[in-house]
Amino acid sequence: GAGVSQSPRYKVAKRGQDVALRCDPISGHVSLFWYQQALGQGPEFLTYFQNEAQLDKSGLPSDRFFAERPEGSVSTLKIQRTQQEDSAVYLCASSLRRSGRANEQFFGPGTRLTVL
Amino acid sequence: AQSVAQPEDQVNVAEGNPLTVKCTYSVSGNPYLFWYVQYPNRGLQFLLKYITGDNLVKGSYGFEAEFNKSQTSFHLKKPSALVSDSALYFCAVRDGDNYGQNFVFGPGTRLSVLP
Numbered sequence: 001g002a003g004v005s006q007s008p009r010y011k012v013a014k015r016g017q018d019v020a021l022r023c024d025p026i027s028g029h030v031s032l033f034w035y036q037q038a039l040g041q042g043p044e045f046l047t048y049f050q051n052e053a054q055l056d057k058s059g060l061p062s063d064r065f066f067a068e069r070p071e072g073s074v075s076t077l078k079i080q081r082t083q084q085e086d087s088a089v090y091l092c093a094s095s096l097r098r099s100g101r102a103n104e105q106f107f108g109p110g111t112r113l114t115v116l
Numbered sequence: 117a118q119s120v121a122q123p124e125d126q127v128n129v130a131e132g133n134p135l136t137v138k139c140t141y142s143v144s145g146n147p148y149l150f151w152y153v154q155y156p157n158r159g160l161q162f163l164l165k166y167i168t169g170d171n172l173v174k175g176s177y178g179f180e181a182e183f184n185k186s187q188t189s190f191h192l193k194k195p196s197a198l199v200s201d202s203a204l205y206f207c208a209v210r211d212g213d214n215y216g217q218n219f220v221f222g223p224g225t226r227l228s229v230l231p
Binding site for chain 2: 004033035040041042043044045048056059091093102104105106107108109110
């Protein structure tokens with residue numbers, strides 16, 4: 001595709017519900033990142049994949065958060081037993097090369113999660 | 117640990133005037149610095165980056181930024197602001213010497229260009 005896409009764009013969940021957020025990176029991009037952006041804040045790193053390998057999950061706030069990228073393309077961020085503090089915009093980004101410290105990341109439009 | 121500060125929550129500038137959005141950073145290794153812009157209900161868009169070389173970096177939409185190592189700053193500039201530049205701007209840093217470090221973003225600065 002032309003860019004990174006994410007679905008759904010908006011998700012409302014009741015507290016305790018499980019949610020799954022999808023990211024379709026740019027075709028051929030090796031690296032994939034998930035970020036959490038709280039209202040009025042900058043994005044905060046959650047986790048990073050190189051192809052299907054999850055190389056860094058140090059930013060995941062709790063064991064309720066789980067991410068996967070089984071075939072090295074589409075990724076899913078799953079949040080179990082959602083809490084109100086999980087309400088945020090979840091951004092996905094991809095980058096062409098592995099890690100690619102000098103490479104810019106291309107961001108999707110985000111999924112706005114609201115937990116009631 | 118790396119960090120980014122954007123000291124101004126909001127910057128207002130008249131259309132046609134020059135604009136500056138400030139960013140300072142802290143990183144233990146060589147800084148890789150980035151600017152992104154975010155429009156409402158859209159993802160972050162890459163503007164420009166500094167990796168090495170010339171301290172003055174030119175990017176998209178007429179923006180430029182100057183890397184100042186002694187002041188640990190990477191301010192974003194544009195000679196003549198447009199109303200369409202109104203958006204949220206994020207500075208980000210990455211430690212170029214540490215493979216394991218990822219992007220750290222600043223809190224953002226909201227730019228309003230007044231007609």
